Amino acid sequence: MELVTDEKIRTKVLRSALKEEGFKFDSWVRCIHCGRPFQGDEMRVFKEGDSHLVYCKFPKCDGSIIDIVDADDEDFTEMFDS
Ligand SMILES: [Zn+2]
Numbered sequence: 050m051e052l053v054t055d056e057k058i059r060t061k062v063l064r065s066a067l068k069e070e071g072f073k074f075d076s077w078v079r080c081i082h083c084g085r086p087f088q089g090d091e092m093r094v095f096k097e098g099d100s101h102l103v104y105c106k107f108p109k110c111d112g113s114i115i116d117i118v119d120a121d122d123e124d125f126t127e128m129f130d131s
Contacts, residue, residue: 050102053094062094062101066114079120080105082112086120 053059064074067089072078079086087106092114095102105112 050095050097053096053101058101059094060090063090063092063103066101066103070114070117072117072119073121077120077123078117079123080107080110080112081116081118083107083110085110086123092117 053062067074067076072089074089076089077086078089082105085105085107091106093104093106093108095104103114104110105116
């Protein structure tokens with residue numbers, strides 16, 4: 050499994066994966082494995098054989114796209130103030 054760093058491929062994979070799960074590309078989500086929030090387009094994309102896998106933003110977390118929940122209603126403004 051290798052990390053995809055090509056922005057075009059990442060974007061394409063993320064868009065369709067997020068859409069499939071009912072999320073918007075730039076919506077806030079929360080990973081239920083590590084409990085941390087991030088935006089949909091910050092998730093990591095891996096290539097394995099012919100398919101792509103989408104994982105939690107944080108490298109030490111093994112949460113995948115099926116482990117994220119919608120966090121768009123939560124208020125994250127404090128994260129940017131500090
Ligand atoms: Zn996580």
